[in-house]
Amino acid sequence: MNVYEIKTMAERLEGNRYPGRGIVIGVTPDGKKAAVAYFIMGRSVNSRNRIFTLEKDGIRTEAHDPSKMVDPHLIIYHPVREAGCGLIVTNGDQTDTIWEYLARGESWEAALRTRQFEDDGPNWTPRISGIQAKDGSYKMSILKAADPEGSACARFFWEYPAIAGLGHFLHTYVCDGNPVIPTFQGEPERVAIKDDIDAFTEEIWNALDSENKISLYVRYTDLETGAADTRLINKNA
Secondary structure, X not given: OOOOOOEOHHXXXXXXXXXXXXXXXXXXXXXXXXXXXXXXXXXXXXXXXXXXEEEOOEXXXXXXXXXXXXXXXXXXXXXXXXXXXXXXXXXXXXXXXXXXXXXXXXXXXXXXXXXXXXOOOOOOXXXXXXXXXXXXXXXXXXXXEOOOOOOOEEEEEEXXXXXXXXXXXXXXXXXXXXXXXXXXXOOOEEEEOOOOHHHHHHHXXXXXXXXXXEEEEEEEEEOOOOOEEEEEEEXXX
């Protein structure tokens, strides 16, 4: 077993009908750009009725058709926000919790210790989060149910250096499931980051299940100048 094996995003997603929501963070092979990607998927009408919209400091999820929105509390949020010289990316409103803690000089770990998995039993969807620093290094976390009843929360944190060409992929579910969707297991998966943002965006979008994918956001940030380049795809465009 090669624990240092790096797979492409296409290989990681191949044949997986429902990895749920996913975060990718890493550095391009030339070592010059920090890379972040975030995608959402959905099986219900409510989940599929979403788009990403650009904000001054990141992106927000919105209803594609507001008249079809049933319950916004777990699907409308601010997934990506700038925080000083860093970038926060999460699958829920814990983005704002992290931002608020960092703004007053506290740690992201402290912020996430005030939160837990989503209240959507019996799935208890994990809250996944990432933050990338100005030098390209990054942290990732998952908050998940410690038992089938959702009576307690297990919290996991990882910290990674900036290594050219390497990224890590964290997603909410192992795969599709019925009636319960199995939550992500183990450490974030090692993935290859491409130098070209368009090629990387295309690779991820094309690899996601065509029926369940909804939106994708990709951002490359120049580590020297801080200039950011972004791509956004909405199935409901």
